[in-house]
Amino acid sequence: MVFNSLHFLWFFVVVYAVYRLLPHRGQNWLLLISSYYFYAAWDWRFLGLLAASTMVDFTAGRLLESAATERWRRAYVAMSLGFNLTLLAFFKYFNFFADSLQALLATFGVPLDFVTLRVLLPVGISFYTFVTMSYVIDVYRREIPATRNLVDFAVFVAYFPHLVAGPILRAARLLPQIETPRRVTREQVRDGLWLIAWGFFQKIFIADNVAPLANMIFDPAGASHAGINVLLGVYAFALQIYGDFAGYSNIARGTSKLMGIELIENFRFPYLVRSPQEFWRHWHISLSTWLRDYLYIPLGGNRGTSGRTQRNLLITMLLGGLWHGAAWTFVLWGAYHGILLSLYRSAERIDAVRRWLTARSSLAHGTSWFVMFHLTCYGWLIFRARSVAQIRDLTAAVLTAFQPSALDVSGLLVPLVLYATPLLLVHAMEARADDLLVVPKLSPIVRYSAYAATFFLTMLFGNFGGSEFIYFQF
Amino acid sequence: MRRRARHVLLFITVFLAWGGLFEAALRQWGSSEAAPAFQGLFTGDPLIGYRLNPGARTRFSTSEFDTNIAINHQGVRDDQEIGSKRAQETRIAVLGDSLVLSVQVPFETTFTEQLERALNNGRGDRETSYRVINAGVQGYGPVEELLFFRQVVRALQPDVVLVTVFVGNDAEEALGSRSKLSSGQTQAFRDSLMTRMRRVVRRSMVLQVLRLRVLAATDRFRTRSGPPEPPLQTYAARPAPRIADGIALTRDVLSQLAAEARNAGARTGIILMPARFQIDDTDYGHLREIVAQAGGELVRDAATERFAAALGDLELPVIDLLPVLRQAKRGPGLFFDENVHLTPRGHEVVSQALVPFVRDRLLTRH
Numbered sequence: 001m002v003f004n005s006l007h008f009l010w011f012f013v014v015v016y017a018v019y020r021l022l023p024h025r026g027q028n029w030l031l032l033i034s035s036y037y038f039y040a041a042w043d044w045r046f047l048g049l050l051a052a053s054t055m056v057d058f059t060a061g062r063l064l065e066s067a068a069t070e071r072w073r074r075a076y077v078a079m080s081l082g083f084n085l086t087l088l089a090f091f092k093y094f095n096f097f098a099d100s101l102q103a104l105l106a107t108f109g110v111p112l113d114f115v116t117l118r119v120l121l122p123v124g125i126s127f128y129t130f131v132t133m134s135y136v137i138d139v140y141r142r143e144i145p146a147t148r149n150l151v152d153f154a155v156f157v158a159y160f161p162h163l164v165a166g167p168i169l170r171a172a173r174l175l176p177q178i179e180t181p182r183r184v185t186r187e188q189v190r191d192g193l194w195l196i197a198w199g200f201f202q203k204i205f206i207a208d209n210v211a212p213l214a215n216m217i218f219d220p221a222g223a224s225h226a227g228i229n230v231l232l233g234v235y236a237f238a239l240q241i242y243g244d245f246a247g248y249s250n251i252a253r254g255t256s257k258l259m260g261i262e263l264i265e266n267f268r269f270p271y272l273v274r275s276p277q278e279f280w281r282h283w284h285i286s287l288s289t290w291l292r293d294y295l296y297i298p299l300g301g302n303r304g305t306s307g308r309t310q311r312n313l314l315i316t317m318l319l320g321g322l323w324h325g326a327a328w329t330f331v332l333w334g335a336y337h338g339i340l341l342s343l344y345r346s347a348e349r350i351d352a353v354r355r356w357l358t359a360r361s362s363l364a365h366g367t368s369w370f371v372m373f374h375l376t377c378y379g380w381l382i383f384r385a386r387s388v389a390q391i392r393d394l395t396a397a398v399l400t401a402f403q404p405s406a407l408d409v410s411g412l413l414v415p416l417v418l419y420a421t422p423l424l425l426v427h428a429m430e431a432r433a434d435d436l437l438v439v440p441k442l443s444p445i446v447r448y449s450a451y452a453a454t455f456f457l458t459m460l461f462g463n464f465g466g467s468e469f470i471y472f473q474f
Numbered sequence: 475m476r477r478r479a480r481h482v483l484l485f486i487t488v489f490l491a492w493g494g495l496f497e498a499a500l501r502q503w504g505s506s507e508a509a510p511a512f513q514g515l516f517t518g519d520p521l522i523g524y525r526l527n528p529g530a531r532t533r534f535s536t537s538e539f540d541t542n543i544a545i546n547h548q549g550v551r552d553d554q555e556i557g558s559k560r561a562q563e564t565r566i567a568v569l570g571d572s573l574v575l576s577v578q579v580p581f582e583t584t585f586t587e588q589l590e591r592a593l594n595n596g597r598g599d600r601e602t603s604y605r606v607i608n609a610g611v612q613g614y615g616p617v618e619e620l621l622f623f624r625q626v627v628r629a630l631q632p633d634v635v636l637v638t639v640f641v642g643n644d645a646e647e648a649l650g651s652r653s654k655l656s657s658g659q660t661q662a663f664r665d666s667l668m669t670r671m672r673r674v675v676r677r678s679m680v681l682q683v684l685r686l687r688v689l690a691a692t693d694r695f696r697t698r699s700g701p702p703e704p705p706l707q708t709y710a711a712r713p714a715p716r717i718a719d720g721i722a723l724t725r726d727v728l729s730q731l732a733a734e735a736r737n738a739g740a741r742t743g744i745i746l747m748p749a750r751f752q753i754d755d756t757d758y759g760h761l762r763e764i765v766a767q768a769g770g771e772l773v774r775d776a777a778t779e780r781f782a783a784a785l786g787d788l789e790l791p792v793i794d795l796l797p798v799l800r801q802a803k804r805g806p807g808l809f810f811d812e813n814v815h816l817t818p819r820g821h822e823v824v825s826q827a828l829v830p831f832v833r834d835r836l837l838t839r840h
Binding site for chain 1: 481484485488489491492493496500680683684687
């Protein structure tokens with residue numbers, strides 16, 4: 001079931017109506033049943049996987065608390081992590097590694113066709129395995145106590161607003177909200193409704209409308225385009241993936257707010273940043289903080305030599321790229337961001353560069369923003385490309401065949417500007433107030449205008465035949 | 475409480491204001507039949523629901539055409555009045571829907587006007603003259619055409635009535651308007667109210683889009699309770715039972731119309747008009763795929779064959795335009811790309827086919 005379907009609308013209306021009538025424990029049971037229904041609507045056969053993951057990590061948490069020695073604690077955490085990583089490796093990466101191995105051996109003239117198993121990717125597996133792993137690691141680190149209530153834990157794992165595409169929640173933040181009675185405030189309803197409306201706008205008006213612009217450049221692979229149009233196609237994809245994913249996160253946060261449960265912000269003006277470090281503090285925040293806390297810091301973080309820090313950054317981002325999907329383009333994208341982070345870290349040591357990056361002048365701000373935005377966009381070119389060969393071809397088109405005179409004004413430029421403008425206007429208001437929920441706090445006439453404009457733009461010009469959310473595949 | 479009421483009022487006002495703003499913007503920069511200029515061509519009618527507005531004039535522009543449209547005071551498309559009938563004048567009224575009205579092309583290009591010119595050019599003596607009346611109205615089906623004949627066309631004293639049956643949707647159109655036949659004024663008035671409401675929605679470009687969104691959403695929802703019905707049922711290999719009912723009703727209506735025309739001294743002929751995809755292979759491939767995806771099977775000429783079979787026993791002259799258009803499909807397009815109506819060349823082909831049909835089978839006294 002996807003958020004942008006009538007099925008979800010009816011599902012949520014019914015669940016929410018019953019939810020508001022039930023006491024706290026009843027609400028948790030309802031959330032559990034409805035979350036499993038939500039997941040089963042995609043494919044009920046994988047419910048067992050979700051339940052198994054929940055049981056294993058709930059048990060691991062309980063065992064960790066009752067373990068007599070550190071050795072046993074290490075054994076329990078290793079078992080839990082081993083289980084989750086095996087699950088992820090098998091369902092998400094089996095095909096990828098099998099195909100890669102076949103291709104590698106084939107280049108040496110060794111045909112290998114024993115691997116014929118086609119594994120179906122269970123939706124949301126990358127998200128919920130990361131959620132459960134973080135819980136077990138936090139209990140192991142004694143940062144949180146293990147929960148004693150299986151229903152509460154199962155709700156924490158399967159909670160439908162975040163189940164299939166995040167945000168990747170931490171137990172320390174979500175479990176207490178599940179364990180204790182909730183009160184839905186008027187502000188939560190107001191903000192929640194706005195987040196839902198804005199999320200749909202980002203998905204239906206922006207992402208699904210600019211998707212064909214990006215597809216013009218990326219599909220089919222091998223078609224030749226002038227560099228300037230490639231650049232616009234990449235801008236379109238940058239807008240698409242942001243609208244798609246941030247839209248999903250906003251709908252998730254909004255529906256959750258209506259139920260009195262606060263989820264974290266997952267995006268905060270990621271295209272307004274001026275450095276790679278900042279980008280990862282503003283883009284898919286729940287994943288980047290997860291990678292920081294459970295991978296980068298345990299690897300040593302920035303403690304130790306500069307070389308070790310750069311190695312840690314590279315490993316973290318490589319794995320972060322691979323988390324997005326089992327394809328070499330994602331690995332390259334991760335490596336690209338790892339290299340960017342390392343280079344910026346090295347460049348910051350140079351006085352002139354540091355001064356430039358921290359300067360308050362508009363010129364310095366503008367230049368560093370421009371550079372970072374285009375570095376991010378190049379990352380999206382790698383991410384969206386259908387093959388390494390396409391990355392090469394599109395890069396060559398931008399660098400060697402820019403051809404400004406071939407600019408596709410009516411097919412690319414004008415629609416891109418039209419679809420981006422409302423987003424920029426709202427972001428300008430939000431950035432000025434440094435508040436992602438500034439719209440519901442504006443004066444009534446401005447607020448209602450924003451609501452009405454969002455409604456009409458979505459309904460009149462939205463692409464209602466659009467696709468599923470991109471991050472479902474991850 | 476009062477504060478909340480003020481907020482609600484303000485919210486509604488702002489919402490309506492934005493709705494108005496989008497409406498104005500769409501009317502200014504978007505072109506569609508919802509535009510007030512186009513809607514001004516129609517007026518309410520207590521029996522039929524609506525008809526052409528006598529004396530209306532407008533210019534209708536889209537990306538594909540730019541046409542001046544005039545409705546004369548008799549209520550049919552023509553830039554001249556239809557005066558009293560002269561002794562040697564033969565009048566031919568062509569009933570039908572948008573494919574006859576043809577707002578996409580200039581009046582002189584319509585097949586009715588081309589037919590009139592061809593008949594007048596080919597006449598044997600100077601005394602006789604032919605007047606072809608374009609009695610097509612956008613959105614009409616067989617039932618409305620019968621009512622329009624009674625209300626408007628009969629008074630124009632036609633000698634020949636040509637009824638254009640659009641095989642693509644006339645079965646469903648007839649069924650949808652059946653109540654207009656059997657009912658008295660009350661039912662017709664109720665229909666007229668519905669029609670008026672529909673016209674309010676049709677006049678607003680914003681409301682039209684919202685209506686389509688709601689329909690799309692509810693259609694999708696309906697599919698959850700049962701399998702979806704593939705579109706283009708008149709062409710389906712196994713059509714819904716209502717299609718047979720609709721074709722039978724069309725037959726009855728045409729029989730009634732022919733009888734009333736005969737009583738008024740006119741002969742009746744039938745034109746079977748095919749849908750664009752019956753001629754255009756690309757369009758056909760596309761639609762066949764859509765129908766297949768919905769679980770159906772599209773039979774390209776099924777609607778034409780079904781209507782031809784049903785209307786055959788009326789013993790009225792019938793011309794099927796399908797073979798004519800199919801034969802002429804080489805060269806410039808017969809239909810517009812973005813709408814399903816005839817291009818100027820399509821009108822030319824149709825008028826050339828109609829000339830011998832009208833002259834030999836309807837004007838000649840047997």
